[in-house]
Structure formats: C-alpha cells, structure tokens
Amino acid sequence: MEDYLENTDFHKIQEVLDRSGKIIITTHTNPDGDAIGASLAMYRYLNKRGFCARVIIPDLYPEFLAWLPGSREIMIFDQDTDACKAMIRESDLIICVDFNNLSRLNELGGFIRSSGTAKILIDHHLYPSGEFILKISFSKISSTSEMIFDFISKSGYKHLLDKETAECLYTGIATDTGSFSYACNYVKTYLITAGGSQTVQLQGGRH
Template identity: 40%
Template sequence: MNSEDISKIKELLSVPQKIVIIPHKNPDGDAIGSTLGLWHYLKNNGQDATVISPNDAPKFLKWMPGSADILNFEAENSQAKKAITEATLIFTLDFNHLGRVGQMHSFLEEATATFIMIDHHQEPSDYALVTYSDVTMSSTCEMVYNFIAYLDDTSKITPEIANCLYTGIMTDTGSFKFSSTTSKTHKIVAELIDKGAENTRIHNLVYDTNSPSRLHLLGCALKNMVILEEFNTAYITLSQDELDTYKYQKGDTEGFVNYGLTLNGIRFAVIFIENKEEGIIKISFRSEGDFSVNEFARAYFHGGGHNNAAGGKSDLSLKETADYFVNLLPKHLKELTK
C-alpha cells in the first residue's frame, strides 16, 4: 500500500465503524485465516466487526479462534443481510471480483459501505476505495500481516491473530514449498511463531485429522488419475456418485490436485469434480515452472487465479469436460514440454 492508502485507512479506523469482513465462496485456509486474523485485530481495537462467509468452511478449519462467530450467509441469511446493510466499512479478503461470493453478489453491489480490498490474485476489479493488491504475495494472510504493520500495530498481534495468519500462509504456500514463498514470508512466519502461533499443532489440525472416508476418496481419486506423458500432464476426475459413495464432506478434496505434480516429469495437474447440485464441473489447476494456469483457466474454463494455481468451471458433463481439456493440450505442447 502507498502512503495515501495508509492514511485513508488510518482515518477510517480512527472512528467507530460497523465493519463486515468477507472471504470468497467455498473459503479455504487463507480466506478464513485472513478474515479471522483481521477480525481479531479490529475487535481488539474497539471496532464492531463481523465476518460473513458466503457458505460454510471445511471442518478442518473449524478449530480456528473465532470460527464459531462467523456468520454463514446461506444458513444465517437474514442476520447476514442486516449486517451488510448496516455496515459502514466492508473488507473483502482473498478475492478481487464480487462474483466470487455467490449469492451475496447482489447484496454487496447494493451496499452503501466503503470497501477495502486485500488480495493477491491477478486482475483486480475496481470497486474499493482502497485496493491492496499484490500478486507476488504468498497469501492474503501475509498481506494482512503487512496491513497491520503499515498501521504500526504489529505489537498488537495476539496468539489468536498469529494462529489465524500462520494457518493461511501455511495452506496457501503448500506448507512453504510453492515458489511464492519468499524469505520475507519466512520472516513473517517466524514473527508469528514468536507471537504465539502454534505451528506444529496447526499443521496437525489441518492435515492430520482425516476421516477414513476421506482417505478412501483419495484412493478413488488416485485410481482415476490419467497420466499424459506426452504433455507432462496428469488429471483426476471425481463423479458425484463417487463423492456420494465415500460420504464427501466440504474440504475433503482439498489438496488432491497436487498429487499429480508429485509424479516425475509432470508439470501440469488438474482435477475435475462433478457438482450436480450446482450443475457444473469444478476444476482446480496446478503447474510447475512458467506454464500459467491462470491464463489457461481464463481462456477456456471461466476461471483464473495465480500463475501456478487457479480454478475454473465447466457446464459440460464430466466426460465432455475431460475430453475438451485433453483436446486443448496439443495447442500448448511447446509450453508444457520445453
């Protein structure tokens, strides 16, 4: 953020505000970690703040301090609408287009509050008074730490804030292995540990609380994996019937797409997941090196994200979507095999 933006925020927060903090639909560790981290900070500074999530978060994030206070727009609709209507200040975190909040979209467009965006995805929309956007950042949680630092308030980071921000940085960096992890990221993580982040406990709570059904679903996903060596690509399909057979719960497929990249020589990994309730195929893309899955997702699958991690969707059937994807690969042969 520049000095002008910092001054605007300091002025806004110098008086009592009714604040709403919003993550994207189907929130992940970075979305929940950043919103709760900011929520704790604002509450501790005397602000009236509420986190409203478009829908529920995965079970493996429910331990996070403040999670029980999140309003679920789907389940607590009237209360959430009232909070948005009455808000004087709205923070949108870990997304940069209002279309990423599902059925909350129209309510945010009609809101009279001042908007502040904190996000690290590409091509931000222009809806906020202050837009803190930086695609080089590992995570929105790292940006929330910086946001607090810009306000000269890192001394106010409590163990609750530290645990939330550490979780988002850990999950969005693939446990610190993605190329977006910088020396500054590690310095911030060290600072968060010093301020009370329980790094070992957080890792266990996020990654080591699997149900038997989730591991069986993972086995099904790996069995379905198709390896296309000529394109250095691997993809996974999961049908609605398979999800139902293994008692799918929200968040159960988190990280499945990354298994393709563990194969020697694979640079491009994809997972296609059927969602009959929404009538779409949800897609996650991952890559290594300079092959941009953000550009690929934007060009062909109504999506986007980062250079090495992106999402998309398809209105075709599961088989038609996979066939369409495979037929696209020859266009990118040079990029995938150079």
C-alpha cells in the same frame, strides 16, 4: 521485499477506518485456509482496537478449519441470510479479503454490491475489479494472510498480534504456499511464520 503498501491505498484506508465503527469482513465461496485465516486475523485485530467487526462469508467453511480461533463467530450468509443482511445494512465499511471480484461471493456478493456501504479490498490475486473504493492489491506475495500481517505491522499495532491471530495467519500462509513449497521466495514469509513477531523485519531479502 519492497514496502509495497506504500504503492497502495494503505494510508487512505487508515483514514476510512478511523471514521468507521461497524465493520464487516468477507471472503469468497468455498473458503480455504487463507480466506478464513486472513478474515479471522483481521477480525481479531479490529475488535482488539475497539471496532465492532464481524466476519460474514457466503457458505460454510470446511470442517478442518473449525479449530481456528473465532471460527464459531463467523456468520454464514447461506444459513442466516436475514441476520447477515441486517448486519451489512448497518455497517459502515466492508473489508473484502482474498478475492478480486464480488462475483466470487454469489448471492452475498450481489447483496454487498447493491448496498451503499464502502467496500475496500486486501488481496493478492491479479486484476482486481473496480468495485472497491480503496485497494491493497499485490500479487507478488505468498497470501492474503501475509498481507494482513504487513497491514497490522505497518499500522503500528504489531503488539496486538496474539497467539490466536498468529495461528490464523500461519494457517493462511501455509495453505497458499502448499506448506512452504511455492510462492514463498522471500525470507520475510518464513520469519513471520517462525512466530517471532519481535524478530520480523519488514524488509526481508530474497533467500
């Protein structure tokens, strides 16, 4: 697979991150395994790097995702609206994962849109909206979770990928590929999910 991150705002996002402290990660309503897996993996990564990151989502995730490491620390906008709003007001940066338009977040999307905080996108759906100042948008990939793996690796922090982060990413990739039945035509997807962060080459070939 091409190093698609070079064709995105990847490097500019590194600069914005370096100037940020409090970071919100968010995803779409009725979140699936990729939405929650990608959010929690990013959450673990950023906190390990010393940022103060929180995940805020519009509504509750399904119970079968409650086992994912960090799920209990997710803030639910529907249930805890005032605290979520305060967090967003205080944040320096909002990272939007696994959706392409803030309208997918209902009331939370409206609040984020009207907030002055910079919004960046990491997502694999076509036709991202213009609401994000910087974007990593790439549709020829299994999942946002695979993109988060690539993002962390290319940032030079692959060593921060622990077992819990791998569980989040695996869940996301397995969800969006129907347990590896579609959208997974590249060897790299399998290498990542085989768990060998040491064995993964960023340049995988088609199988």
